[in-house]
Amino acid sequence: xxxxVTGTDRYLAEFETLERRGxxxxxxxxxxxxRSAIDRFAERGFPTTRDEDWRYTNLGPLVATPFxxxxxxxxxxxxxEMVDRSAIGAGAWPRLVFVDGRYAPxxxxxxxxxxxxxLSSLAEAMDTDGGLVEGHLARHARWDDNVFAALSxxxxxxxxxxxxxxxTTIPAPIELLLLTTVPGMxxxxxxxxxxxxYSRFTVVERYIGLTDEACFANAVTxxxxxxxxxxxxxxxxxxxxxxxxxxxxxxxxxxxxxFSTCEATFGARLARTTLTVRFGGExxxxxxxxxxxxxxxxxVDHHVTVDHAVPRCSSQQLYKGVLxxxxxAVFNGRVIVRPDAQKTDATQTNKHLLLSDGVEVDSKPQLExxxxxxxxxxGAAEGQLAPEAIFYLRSRGLDETAARRLLTLGxxxxxxxxxxxxxxxxxxxxxxxxxxxxxxxxxxMP
Amino acid sequence: xxxIRDLSVGVEGKTILRHLxxxxxxxxxxxxxxxxxxxxxxxxxxxxxxxxxxxxxxxVTYLGQDLLAMSPEDRARxxxxxxxxxxxxxxxxxxxxxxxxxxxxxxxxxxxxxxxAMDVLELLHEKLELVEMDRSFxxxxxxxxxxxxxxxxxxxxxxxxxxxxxxxLDETDSGLDIDALKIVAGGVNRLRRPDNxxxxxxxxxxxxxxxxxxxxxxLVDGHIVKSAGKELALELERKGYDWIRDEVATV
Numbered sequence: 001x002x003x004x005v006t007g008t009d010r011y012l013a014e015f016e017t018l019e020r021r022g023x024x025x026x027x028x029x030x031x032x033x034x035r036s037a038i039d040r041f042a043e044r045g046f047p048t049t050r051d052e053d054w055r056y057t058n059l060g061p062l063v064a065t066p067f068x069x070x071x072x073x074x075x076x077x078x079x080x081e082m083v084d085r086s087a088i089g090a091g092a093w094p095r096l097v098f099v100d101g102r103y104a105p106x107x108x109x110x111x112x113x114x115x116x117x118x119l120s121s122l123a124e125a126m127d128t129d130g131g132l133v134e135g136h137l138a139r140h141a142r143w144d145d146n147v148f149a150a151l152s153x154x155x156x157x158x159x160x161x162x163x164x165x166x167x168t169t170i171p172a173p174i175e176l177l178l179l180t181t182v183p184g185m186x187x188x189x190x191x192x193x194x195x196x197x198y199s200r201f202t203v204v205e206r207y208i209g210l211t212d213e214a215c216f217a218n219a220v221t222x223x224x225x226x227x228x229x230x231x232x233x234x235x236x237x238x239x240x241x242x243x244x245x246x247x248x249x250x251x252x253x254x255x256x257x258x259f260s261t262c263e264a265t266f267g268a269r270l271a272r273t274t275l276t277v278r279f280g281g282e283x284x285x286x287x288x289x290x291x292x293x294x295x296x297x298x299x300v301d302h303h304v305t306v307d308h309a310v311p312r313c314s315s316q317q318l319y320k321g322v323l324x325x326x327x328x329a330v331f332n333g334r335v336i337v338r339p340d341a342q343k344t345d346a347t348q349t350n351k352h353l354l355l356s357d358g359v360e361v362d363s364k365p366q367l368e369x370x371x372x373x374x375x376x377x378x379g380a381a382e383g384q385l386a387p388e389a390i391f392y393l394r395s396r397g398l399d400e401t402a403a404r405r406l407l408t409l410g411x412x413x414x415x416x417x418x419x420x421x422x423x424x425x426x427x428x429x430x431x432x433x434x435x436x437x438x439x440x441x442x443x444x445m446p
Numbered sequence: 447x448x449x450i451r452d453l454s455v456g457v458e459g460k461t462i463l464r465h466l467x468x469x470x471x472x473x474x475x476x477x478x479x480x481x482x483x484x485x486x487x488x489x490x491x492x493x494x495x496x497x498x499x500x501x502x503x504x505x506v507t508y509l510g511q512d513l514l515a516m517s518p519e520d521r522a523r524x525x526x527x528x529x530x531x532x533x534x535x536x537x538x539x540x541x542x543x544x545x546x547x548x549x550x551x552x553x554x555x556x557x558x559x560x561x562x563a564m565d566v567l568e569l570l571h572e573k574l575e576l577v578e579m580d581r582s583f584x585x586x587x588x589x590x591x592x593x594x595x596x597x598x599x600x601x602x603x604x605x606x607x608x609x610x611x612x613x614x615l616d617e618t619d620s621g622l623d624i625d626a627l628k629i630v631a632g633g634v635n636r637l638r639r640p641d642n643x644x645x646x647x648x649x650x651x652x653x654x655x656x657x658x659x660x661x662x663x664x665l666v667d668g669h670i671v672k673s674a675g676k677e678l679a680l681e682l683e684r685k686g687y688d689w690i691r692d693e694v695a696t697v
Contacts, residue, residue, distance in 0.1 A: 397551035410538030
């Protein structure tokens with residue numbers, strides 16, 4: 001009987017295989033980076049619930065599953081028509097498509113972007129924009145204390161690269177469509193976005209799982225928002241029902257910049273997001289929004305850190321979750337206001353709507369304030385649909401199901417209404433209607 | 447139209463209404479008056495089917511049907527409307543979306559086609575004028591952030607839009623300034639037709655200056671102790687409720 005290697009050792013072995021195969025093509029700096037990252041991963045290993053950051057999220061099933069590292073595999077059951085249908089921007093938006101972690105030029109539509117902005121695969125950018133890639137890749141999302149960022153860095157093969165030069169506005173949102181078709185794989189999509197000073201644009205990450213068998217998606221996104229730049233970022237996640245998804249997003253904001261990020265979580269059995277927004281220059285503004293709709297035994301975990309390292313920045317967090325079945329939500333919202341960061345304005349709101357008695361929520365604000373002239377507020381609430389509101393609607397002729405549906409959709413409306421991009425808003429309306437239309441959260445696809 | 451016989455209702459194990467009787471015929475306006483805690487709101491909520499109110503005895507027939515056996519939504523679909531004393535805030539649901547849903551539920555119950563968004567909007571704009579509400583109210587979440595007067599007007603808007611057969615107004619006049627009171631009264635008077643009926647539950651006689659009732663009932667300790675014509679309201683206004691208690695006690 002052959003034993004299947006799982007856990008940390010499995011990925012170390014996969015790493016050595018990969019190194020032997022592709023060593024000649026890899027630039028020296030990247031080879032060195034990968035080696036350091038895998039060493040760090042080997043040192044740390046997968047976290048357990050004994051780690052404070054993973055106290056409520058058990059990775060046991062993920063660690064026990066023997067995933068292969070995504071390489072050249074043939075996509076399963078994917079047609080151009082399916083890709084088009086999955087894209088939010090239909091044919092109108094520039095888009096890069098990744099299938100099982102690999103760039104798929106035949107499905108992509110790069111268009112010519114204004115001002116010489118560059119949208120390409122990461123592999124390609126290593127040739128064309130080597131300096132920028134080397135200067136930023138894995139320099140922001142810390143992999144020394146984030147094992148999954150280390151794992152991603154060790155296995156970085158492909159991903160998306162977007163560079164928008166100074167003073168350049170890109171009117172249409174840029175869509176990154178990441179599809180999973182083959183079960184049993186670890187995909188490590190890596191996204192690097194560099195916004196030049198006073199540039200403005202929107203970037204959308206859309207994750208779709210076309211298989212309901214086990215997958216492991218470990219995504220890392222690094223976004224550098226230059227002085228005066230304005231970047232709107234969306235993550236729309238509909239991974240397959242048995243997918244383990246771990247995402248790391250790091251935004252580095254320079255002076256007077258604006259960054260908004262909105263993550264909508266519908267899929268995956270386990271979805272963990274580690275989001276960090278760091279203010280590195282005065283006058284920055286961050287808007288962080290999350291919406292999750294879960295049912296069955298889904299587990300959604302948001303670990304958000306907003307690091308006010310400099311004065312006069314504002315951050316606003318709004319996270320709302322709807323839980324049904326035996327779903328579980330974890331929210332940890334950490335706000336650090338460092339000693340110099342006077343005039344910080346930080347708010348945090350986390351609300352959960354509980355549609356069944358079997359759900360569980362662990363929501364924890366973590367404010368670490370070391371400056372005195374600051375304004376920081378936080379609020380958390382959880383509750384069921386109000387019986388008085390249900391009766392009010394029934395007294396107007398709506399049956400209980402219709403009443404619950406309207407109230408549940410009303411709960412998430414606040415998030416949807418904040419979204420400036422119409423096709424994303426209407427996508428969310430459809431997705432929410434499909435999932436909450438019965439007054440209960442279900443896994444139905446829109 | 448509505449026949450209440452020997453109705454007893456409790457809430458949280460406490461009996462509020464005791465053997466109450468009331469007959470309402472089509473075309474009539476009834477005022478149910480009484481001091482605080484006499485059971486006025488309990489009567490209104492029980493007729494609308496609030497699940498927290500338990501009927502412990504008696505029967506209610508509405509348009510020949512056993513009202514107490516009907517769900518709250520079926521009562522609404524059969525043309526019964528309750529204007530709430532304390533209208534509920536519904537965050538995230540616009541007034542327009544809420545009213546569109548309600549309109550179409552009631553239409554479906556009558557076998558009518560669904561109205562589309564444009565038709566609904568046209569209807570709402572027309573009714574908004576009657577209650578002197580700005581169109582921006584349609585895009586605001588139901589009752590959220592509304593002033594007391596705006597909430598009450600919003601109830602009258604709903605009543606105008608849903609065109610009930612039997613409307614029960616639970617202290618809709620309380621806390622309104624004179625202009626808002628006139629608007630509410632105007633809404634009630636417009637609903638007044640030979641085939642409709644209205645029950646005005648109120649503490650004060652004030653609204654009855656603008657809506658003339660056919661019958662005035664005084665509710666004390668959970669049952670109706672006196673019924674008469676509109677002149678009873680004026681007498682109550684002059685003398686308060688205590689003389690009724692005394693009168694009942696001596697009988």
